Amino acid sequence: MxxxxxxxxxxxxxxxxxxxxxxxxxxxxxxxxxxxxxxxxxxxxxxxxxxxxxxxxxxxxxxxxxxxxxxxxxxxxxxxxxxxxxxxxxxxxSDVARAIEVDERARRAPAGPDAAPDAAGAAAADAADALLDRVLEGQEAEASFGExxxxxxxxxxxxxxxxxxxxxxxxxxxxxxxxxxxxxxxxxxxxxxxxxxxxxxxxxxxxxxxxxxxxxxxxxxxxxxxxxxxxxxxxxxxxxxxxxxxxxxxxxxxxxxxxxxxxxxxxxxxxxxxxxxxxxxxxxxxxxxxxxxxxxxxxxxxxxxxxxxxxxxxxxxDQRLNEVMQRLAGWAAVVSVPTLATGWYGMNVPYPGQSSPLGLVLAVLTVVVPAATIWWALRRRGWL
The missing domain is CATH 3.30.460.20 (CorA soluble domain-like)
Known part of the structure; x- marks a missing residue:
């Protein structure tokens, strides 16, 4: 009709x-x-x-x-x-209009008696902005995301x-x-x-x-x-x-x-x-x-x-991906020296001083000192 x-x-x-x-x-x-x-x-x-x-x-x-x-x-x-x-x-x-109304009302809201000037309005405006963000993300929408x-x-x-x-x-x-x-x-x-x-x-x-x-x-x-x-x-x-x-x-x-x-x-x-x-x-x-x-x-x-x-x-x-790759590469470099040392002596090759306490200390230093040196060098360059 x-x-x-x-x-x-x-x-x-x-x-x-x-x-x-x-x-x-x-x-x-x-x-x-x-x-x-x-x-x-x-x-x-x-x-x-x-x-x-x-x-x-x-x-x-x-x-x-x-x-x-x-x-x-x-x-x-x-x-x-x-x-x-x-x-x-x-x-x-309708939900967007409601969020906009909340945002505009929040920006005009007066501060409370115990609040700093405009603090209440700013806090309410932040809450309204968060509501608008949820609307955009489809979390508060009356229709599904993308409409x-x-x-x-x-x-x-x-x-x-x-x-x-x-x-x-x-x-x-x-x-x-x-x-x-x-x-x-x-x-x-x-x-x-x-x-x-x-x-x-x-x-x-x-x-x-x-x-x-x-x-x-x-x-x-x-x-x-x-x-x-x-x-x-x-x-x-x-x-x-x-x-x-x-x-x-x-x-x-x-x-x-x-x-x-x-x-x-x-x-x-x-x-x-x-x-x-x-x-x-x-x-x-x-x-x-x-x-x-x-x-x-x-x-x-x-x-x-x-x-x-x-x-x-x-x-x-891309920058954050590069940072992650740098950190992974840095830790791989740190771990590589102990891996090399322990892997080498793990092939049934006796390490120097194997039968004495001094040999144990030398073995530990062989693993720890190079790894710590590499860690310090990479840390200084911002890789770790």
Whole structure:
């Protein structure tokens, strides 16, 4: 059954009217109403349900197919009388969101009466960081290790003369979160459909910023553990793998956004913002582009950081392996002299002074002194 939420701005009121319906004809009628600006939100419609809505609006079958394709790349395009776009919004998994909330609350916690300044907050922050590490390692997760830490909600849209038809793949991104992007815009009718699209994109980019900040903080924690010999190796590798996987998924959502922005705004129709809000839209989309460029550059730097962490980790592993080999070789050298001496005289060859106490002393010195000398020499060079 079709699940549609219609938000309409009319000339009679500055506040939007919100209603829900499962009738495709009501959705089409709302989008074709010349006296209102409409945002229609469809939650996970089937191909037939979206066709019932899209066909009367003149949407092509291929556009409808792309809007619900499970692995569609973020993109946007201008057509003769409408525009289309596909973006991905990131929302943290419930256990990740809980860990982030604990971490943020811990960093704001005041110190106790008997504690040094910020000691309580620092201790709580350390505990929260440990919780986040366990989430990354799959020990506290509600899903198994290796599954995505952030839900990727596909949001497809059709920008029509009378409003926007938006299609969400799931409810991880809520309508309330989308509507938050419209607050502070003033009279939405002056900005038109492209003002509503900006509100959505602003919410999407803010979510990408939050995800990038999360990965940045966790990669910094990895860097701190990199030279800590007491850090658990398997846990370190699990966290590094999870972060690298999340960063790859994040970059897939972020990198195409610049092209999406260009296709939607720089190639916009001439009547976009014709209600008197064109200058305001120019400023809003310029600010949005700045945010997109910032998060893109941030993910680039994180990619370099995680690559450096991996390379340094491998180098340290090689160094520690060399240290182990040095110690093994050193002890082998120490043991070789006594082995040679005892092995030689163990072949029924009498050692000097065999029948006297002095001979025993000489035999012991023959075994111990060279071994001790080799041990001292290797110890001095740092091999042991």
């Amino acid at each position: 079709l699940s549609a939420r219609i938000t309409a701005w009319t000339s009679a009121s500055r506040d939007p009217e919100v209603r829900e319906t499962d009738d495709p004809e009501a959705v089409v009628a709302a989008l074709m109403d010349p006296d209102s600006l409409v945002w229609v939100d469809l939650l996970a419609p089937t191909a037939s349900e979206l066709t019932e809505v899209g066909a009367p609006l003149g949407l092509h079958a291929l556009e409808i197919e792309d809007a619900i394709a499970p692995r569609e790349r973020p993109k946007a395009a201008q057509h003769e009388d409408h525009a289309t776009f596909v973006v991905y919004a990131l929302t943290p998994r 995505a830490l952030f839900a990727h909600t596909r949001v497809s849209g059709f920008v029509l003369p009378g409003g926007v038809l938006a299609v969400r793949s799931d409810d991880a991104l809520t309508p309330d979160a989308v509507e938050a992007g419209w607050r502070g815009l003033g009279d939405a009718r002056r900005l038109g459909p492209y003002g509503l699209v900006h509100g959505l994109l602003d919410v999407v980019v803010d979510g990408l910023f939050d995800a990038t900040q999360f990965l940045d903080d966790r990669i910094e924690d990895l860097e701190e553990d990199l030279f800590d010999r007491s850090a658990h190796l398997e846990g370190f590798q699990r966290r590094a793998y999870a972060l690298r996987k999340e960063l790859v998924a994040l970059r897939r959502a972020v990198l195409p956004l610049r092209d999406v922005h260009s296709a939607l705004w720089r190639r916009r129709p001439e009547d976009a913002g014709a209600g008197g809000g064109a200058a305001r839209l120019d400023a809003l989309y310029a600010d949005l582009l700045d945010h997109i460029l910032r998060v893109t550059e941030w993910t680039e730097s994180l990619r370099d950081m995680i690559a450096t962490v991996f390379e340094t980790h491998l180098s340290l592993q």
